[in-house]
Amino acid sequence: xxxxxxxxxxxxxxxxxxxxxxxxxxxxxxxxxxxxxxxxxxxxxxxxxxxxxxxxxxxxxxxxxxxxxxxxxxxxxxxxxxxxxxxxxxxxxxxxxxxxxxxxxxxxxxxxxxxxxxxxxxxxxxxxxxxxxxxxxxxxxxxxxxxxxxxxxxxxxxxxxxxxxxxxxxxxxxxxxxxxxxxxxxxxxxxxxxxxxxxxxxxxxxxxxxxxxxxxxxxxxxxxxxxxxxxxxxxxxxxxxxxxxxxxxxxxxxxxxxxxxxxxxxxxxxxxxxxxxxxxxxxxxxxxxxxxxxxxxxxxxxxxxxxxxxxxxxxxxxxxxxxxxxxxxxxxxxxxxxxxxxxxxxxxxxxxxxxxxxxxxxxxxxxxxxxxxxxxxxxxxxxxxxxxxxxxxxxxxxxxxxxxxxxxxxxxxxxxxxxxxxxxxxxxxxxxxxxxxxxxxxxxxxxxxxxxxxxxxxxxxxxxxxxxxxxxxxxxxxxxxxxxxxxxxxxxxxxxxxxxxxxxxxxxxxxxxxxxxxxxxxxxxxxxxxxxxxxxxxxxxxxxxxxxxx
Amino acid sequence: xxxxxxxxxxxxxxxxxxxxxxxxxxxxxxxxxxxxxxxxxxxxxxxxxxxxxxxxxxxxxxxxxxxxxxxxxxxxxxxxxxxxxxxxxxxxxxxxxxxxxxxxxxxxxxxxxxxxxxxxxxxxxxxxxxxxxxxxxxxxxxxxxxxxxxxxxxxxxxxxxxxxxxxxxxxxxxxxxxxxx
Numbered sequence: 001x002x003x004x005x006x007x008x009x010x011x012x013x014x015x016x017x018x019x020x021x022x023x024x025x026x027x028x029x030x031x032x033x034x035x036x037x038x039x040x041x042x043x044x045x046x047x048x049x050x051x052x053x054x055x056x057x058x059x060x061x062x063x064x065x066x067x068x069x070x071x072x073x074x075x076x077x078x079x080x081x082x083x084x085x086x087x088x089x090x091x092x093x094x095x096x097x098x099x100x101x102x103x104x105x106x107x108x109x110x111x112x113x114x115x116x117x118x119x120x121x122x123x124x125x126x127x128x129x130x131x132x133x134x135x136x137x138x139x140x141x142x143x144x145x146x147x148x149x150x151x152x153x154x155x156x157x158x159x160x161x162x163x164x165x166x167x168x169x170x171x172x173x174x175x176x177x178x179x180x181x182x183x184x185x186x187x188x189x190x191x192x193x194x195x196x197x198x199x200x201x202x203x204x205x206x207x208x209x210x211x212x213x214x215x216x217x218x219x220x221x222x223x224x225x226x227x228x229x230x231x232x233x234x235x236x237x238x239x240x241x242x243x244x245x246x247x248x249x250x251x252x253x254x255x256x257x258x259x260x261x262x263x264x265x266x267x268x269x270x271x272x273x274x275x276x277x278x279x280x281x282x283x284x285x286x287x288x289x290x291x292x293x294x295x296x297x298x299x300x301x302x303x304x305x306x307x308x309x310x311x312x313x314x315x316x317x318x319x320x321x322x323x324x325x326x327x328x329x330x331x332x333x334x335x336x337x338x339x340x341x342x343x344x345x346x347x348x349x350x351x352x353x354x355x356x357x358x359x360x361x362x363x364x365x366x367x368x369x370x371x372x373x374x375x376x377x378x379x380x381x382x383x384x385x386x387x388x389x390x391x392x393x394x395x396x397x398x399x400x401x402x403x404x405x406x407x408x409x410x411x412x413x414x415x416x417x418x419x420x421x422x423x424x425x426x427x428x429x430x431x432x433x434x435x436x437x438x439x440x441x442x443x444x445x446x447x448x449x450x451x452x453x454x455x456x457x458x459x460x461x462x463x464x465x466x467x468x469x470x471x472x473x474x475x476x477x478x479x480x481x482x483x484x485x486x487x488x489x490x491x492x493x494x495x496x497x498x499x500x501x502x503x504x505x506x507x508x509x510x511x512x513x514x515x516x517x518x519x520x521x522x523x524x525x526x527x528x529x530x531x532x533x534x535x536x537x538x539x540x541x542x543x544x545x546x547x548x549x550x
Numbered sequence: 551x552x553x554x555x556x557x558x559x560x561x562x563x564x565x566x567x568x569x570x571x572x573x574x575x576x577x578x579x580x581x582x583x584x585x586x587x588x589x590x591x592x593x594x595x596x597x598x599x600x601x602x603x604x605x606x607x608x609x610x611x612x613x614x615x616x617x618x619x620x621x622x623x624x625x626x627x628x629x630x631x632x633x634x635x636x637x638x639x640x641x642x643x644x645x646x647x648x649x650x651x652x653x654x655x656x657x658x659x660x661x662x663x664x665x666x667x668x669x670x671x672x673x674x675x676x677x678x679x680x681x682x683x684x685x686x687x688x689x690x691x692x693x694x695x696x697x698x699x700x701x702x703x704x705x706x707x708x709x710x711x712x713x714x715x716x717x718x719x720x721x722x723x724x725x726x727x728x729x730x731x
Binding site: 047050051052053054055056057058078079181182183184185188209210211212219220221222223224225229231340342344345346375376377378379381382383386389391392393395396397399400401403404405 | 610612652653654657669670673674677678679680682683684685686687689692695697698699700701704705706707708709710711712713714715716717718719720721722725728
């Protein structure tokens with residue numbers, strides 16, 4: 001049993017990565033203490049916060065129902081001024097790194113879409129196959145069993161037909177635990193239109209219960225509110241794991257902001273220090289330490305922990321901590337259509353086109369994932385119709401038309417890891433006196449060339465197929481909230497931060513699992529791959545505590 | 551420290567009508583998101599003013615209107631616009647002059663300028679459920695906001711559900727089939 005001062009496994013962060021590792025460690029008989037920077041909040045409060053937002057803030061301001069505590073700030077976007085407060089962004093594509101995440105118990109899965117794509121064998125060999133980026137230090141065959149375990153751990157629904165899975169027709173060690181969720185009218189139509197131009201719209205594997213309950217969570221009822229919060233907990237989020245972790249004996253301390261990692265003379269981590277909400281400092285000891293605070297907060301903590309023994313920060317003898325920051329640079333197009341499409345039926349995302357992410361063209365420019373936003377557009381239609389000054393039947397007719405006959409198509413580009421895309425410590429400090437993260441971001445010519453020669457023309461073709469009479473492309477690359485990089489994985493300690501088990505090269509008992517370790521970003525949502533890496537790390541942690549370092 | 555408990559409502563929400571009105575009992579499902587406005591605005595809004603606001607609302611909007619929502623919208627608009635009562639009287643007079651039953655009967659006679667702007671603002675508030683659709687705007691109606699009406703046969707009100715597990719259909723009714731609401 002963990003206590004408030006020590007445990008076999010000390011985990012900073014209570015998001016999906018921390019929760020998966022905590023459960024594995026507890027199941028192996030180890031004691032676990034989790035430290036969460038932010039508060040622990042009940043689901044009903046988030047739902048109430050969401051419903052009490054003015055309607056213009058209910059869409060695309062996923063942070064708005066999650067007001068941060070002073071000691072655990074995160075991005076807020078209700079106003080332009082508010083948006084500049086926490087993340088300090090610079091570079092030619094600073095806007096593309098405006099990352100939304102939640103420093104609450106449960107982490108960013110509170111407002112994730114729940115999409116659980118695997119990456120492909122080719123995605124892991126970019127350098128070998130196309131001469132760009134980095135190769136992963138192991139093959140897809142090594143990752144596959146962890147994917148399956150992750151799908152069963154969080155409850156992923158997906159198709160049983162191998163041709164509809166991703167990667168298609170690949171070996172799987174187990175089927176998905178649940179079948180796919182059905183398409184609504186919009187997704188059905190998009191699938192038909194896309195197929196005519198060689199774009200295959202697949203049912204998305206998603207951590208949403210399909211037709212049945214799973215792990216104590218109810219079946220999805222199509223509340224169409226996956227972000228910013230699933231009101232019924234049908235979608236997996238980290239918060240749904242916390243009671244299970246406690247039932248197994250895990251301890252969770254909320255409002256505990258880890259600010260320093262302390263190493264001993266031999267390089268091992270001996271303790272972490274955290275501030276409580278009254279700025280009181282506490283020291284936690286353990287045998288294994290896991291920093292799972294996402295790809296911004298983790299490198300920030302490593303850099304902030306620099307001391308005489310670690311002059312570049314913890315785990316940073318390679319100078320790669322904070323480098324290779326990634327996310328899929330996103331463009332979207334707002335469409336007006338001649339015929340109704342009717343998005344908004346079922347989950348907010350339920351399908352994507354991924355065959356556009358693979359191919360020899362990756363030598364020259366990046367691949368991408370295309371999808372249609374499936375949120376209910378009643379507000380979008382109403383706001384636009386009201387602006388026209390319509391009344392009576394004309395108003396209702398226009399609201400219905402603009403809700404049904406408009407859509408947003410999105411394309412998310414695969415990023416390459418670049419050491420120049422770097423997180424450093426800003427001169428600006430937060431309420432606790434901790435430096436805010438500063439991030440330089442340039443999507444690079446590899447992405448820009450793709451947008452010009454490949455993805456935007458494809459986006460237009462898709463819009464034409466849907467009968468678009470209007471195509472409004474976003475003026476710049478945007479964030480996808482898939483934060484990756486910062487603690488890149490590799491076998492060479494001189495060029496990477498962690499080994500293939502997400503263990504820091506510099507500190508045997510420090511693990512940095514999740515998106516921070518990913519050697520490539522791919523075009524698709526990162527969470528399932530992060531989860532697979534977490535389970536791989538969990539196996540290594542358990543083995544290390546049972547048998548010593550390998 | 552405001553809260554030592556697991557309660558992360560921002561200060562504005564903490565004033566919360568729901569905590570006042572429902573004694574802290576909160577349900578995820580079927581209750582409206584607050585049916586009584588902040589106390590001060592409501593206190594300044596008389597029953598007579600409220601009745602006249604409902605009367606003009608019923609002429610401007612051809613749908614079933616929830617009286618409590620009307621009280622909230624009227625009080626909130628009145629707090630922002632001191633001329634509201636006078637403008638409501640003028641709009642009612644125009645409608646009466648045309649013997650209007652629906653908005654189309656008299657709206658062309660409403661002059662451009664503040665009077666028309668107020669008429670459109672009343673309609674907008676009923677449809678969006680807010681008087682101010684920006685940061686700081688108070689939600690006066692959530693599921694009773696009329697913007698959900700024209701699509702209620704297909705699209706759910708986000709966070710609510712209109713079907714069961716995997717029971718949503720792959721097809722939609724014709725665009726011409728306007729729901730009754």
